[in-house]
Amino acid sequence: MAVDRLSLEIPDRSITVLVGPSGCGKTTTLRMINRMIEPSEGTILLDGADITKQPVNTLRRSMGYVIQNAGLFQHRTIIDNIATVPRLLGWSKDKARARARELMERVGLDGALAKRYPYQLSGGQQQRVGVARALAADPPVLLMDEPFSAVDPIVRKGLQDELLRLQAELGKTIVFVTHDIDEAIKIGTMVAVMRTGGRLAQYAPPAELLSDPADAFVEDFLGTDRGIRRLSFFPSTGLELTTTAIVAVDATAEQIAARATPDVPYLLVTGLDGRPLGWSAPGDLTAGAVDPAELLPFGRPFVHGEESLRAALDGAVLSPTGWAVAVDREGRAAGVVSQQTIAEAIRTAHAEGRDAAKVAG
Ligand SMILES: Nc1ncnc2c1ncn2[C@@H]1O[C@H](COP(=O)(O)OP(=O)(O)OP(=O)(O)O)[C@@H](O)[C@H]1O
Numbered sequence: 503m504a505v506d507r508l509s510l511e512i513p514d515r516s517i518t519v520l521v522g523p524s525g526c527g528k529t530t531t532l533r534m535i536n537r538m539i540e541p542s543e544g545t546i547l548l549d550g551a552d553i554t555k556q557p558v559n560t561l562r563r564s565m566g567y568v569i570q571n572a573g574l575f576q577h578r579t580i581i582d583n584i585a586t587v588p589r590l591l592g593w594s595k596d597k598a599r600a601r602a603r604e605l606m607e608r609v610g611l612d613g614a615l616a617k618r619y620p621y622q623l624s625g626g627q628q629q630r631v632g633v634a635r636a637l638a639a640d641p642p643v644l645l646m647d648e649p650f651s652a653v654d655p656i657v658r659k660g661l662q663d664e665l666l667r668l669q670a671e672l673g674k675t676i677v678f679v680t681h682d683i684d685e686a687i688k689i690g691t692m693v694a695v696m697r698t699g700g701r702l703a704q705y706a707p708p709a710e711l712l713s714d715p716a717d718a719f720v721e722d723f724l725g726t727d728r729g730i731r732r733l734s735f736f737p738s739t740g741l742e743l744t745t746t747a748i749v750a751v752d753a754t755a756e757q758i759a760a761r762a763t764p765d766v767p768y769l770l771v772t773g774l775d776g777r778p779l780g781w782s783a784p785g786d787l788t789a790g791a792v793d794p795a796e797l798l799p800f801g802r803p804f805v806h807g808e809e810s811l812r813a814a815l816d817g818a819v820l821s822p823t824g825w826a827v828a829v830d831r832e833g834r835a836a837g838v839v840s841q842q843t844i845a846e847a848i849r850t851a852h853a854e855g856r857d858a859a860k861v862a863g
């Protein structure tokens with residue numbers, strides 16, 4: 503039996519991820535939803551109605567389907583691939599193509615690619631075409647089976663971000679299959695971890711999987727650094743920044759002296775535009791004309807209030823001074839924060855269990 507007594511309630515207008523090792527029954531589950539496979543027992547309800555009670559074509563029209571490698575029609579142009587379902591539904595060629603063009607833009611494809619054939623596109627572009635094609639008839643449900651697993655990590659991240667943006671814009675109900683737990687945690691509103699034999703190991707929001715894995719199988723599947731990954735669910739909003747330890751590149755001797763305090767061993771030097779340039783011990787700074795080449799690198803800054811405690815901790819770990827640099831959305835230095843302060847914020851956040859909301863980074 504490929505899937506055994508699986509019971510899931512999939513929330514609408516959100517992304518539900520099915521994740522698990524190869525052969526655990528993810529594809530089988532997905533295909534039961536659009537009746538490419540009929541379950542031997544049990545029922546599947548869509549909006550409360552049994553899916554076997556409606557004609558299979560009507561059902562499939564309400565569900566876009568995206569697979570690995572996009573599964574495009576090789577002999578059709580990109581625009582005609584995307585227009586496939588509207589054409590099947592009897593739309594005129596012009597109307598279907600206009601819709602296809604609109605969707606190309608939606609999924610971030612250059613309109614100049616419309617007349618090309620699938621083999622003339624990169625893997626990532628083909629995957630976007632697959633998503634556009636699935637969205638063409640505006641179905642309320644999207645089924646996606648490992649759609650991004652054949653592309654490199656950078657393109658994959660781009661496609662994931664794009665999917666999250668599309669989801670926020672279009673509010674589709676998406677069931678997404680992957681065997682990559684990081685992908686599941688990043689994009690899932692709810693994540694179903696499946697084990698071999700088509701059994702459900704745990705069904706929970708990603709933050710809860712990381713904080714409370716149901717058993718050793720789930721824990722093992724999550725991998726070793728789940729404590730660190732969990733931090734991406736804690737916002738950096740409440741993190742108290744030290745704003746006094748910043749000097750501009752043209753700071754006077756008095757300004758440098760005023761900024762140097764015993765609790766901050768280094769000062770962050772910023773350009774005249776407020777962007778961080780690097781760290782320096784106060785005594786090493788030349789008043790009026792700091793040489794940026796002499797500064798210690800500042801690592802990766804985090805966007806205060808927007809990125810998570812994980813990003814803040816990462817910034818501190820990467821920084822040679824052990825202090826992370828916080829910036830605003832424009833990239834201007836907003837303050838600095840020590841590893842110790844971040845560690846305290848983490849303890850407080852854990853204590854308050856304040857991890858319901860997903861944060862970027
Ligand atoms: N048409 C079929 N007939 C019989 N058994 C099948 C069929 N398709 C798949 N299976 C079996 O059902 C089980 C689940 O397969 P399924 O394709 O759903 O796994 P999966 O989780 O999608 O795996 P993967 O990550 O490798 O894609 C496997 O043991 C597989 O061998």
Ligand SMILES: [Mg+2]
Nearest residue numbers: 528529530647
């Ligand atoms: Mg599969």
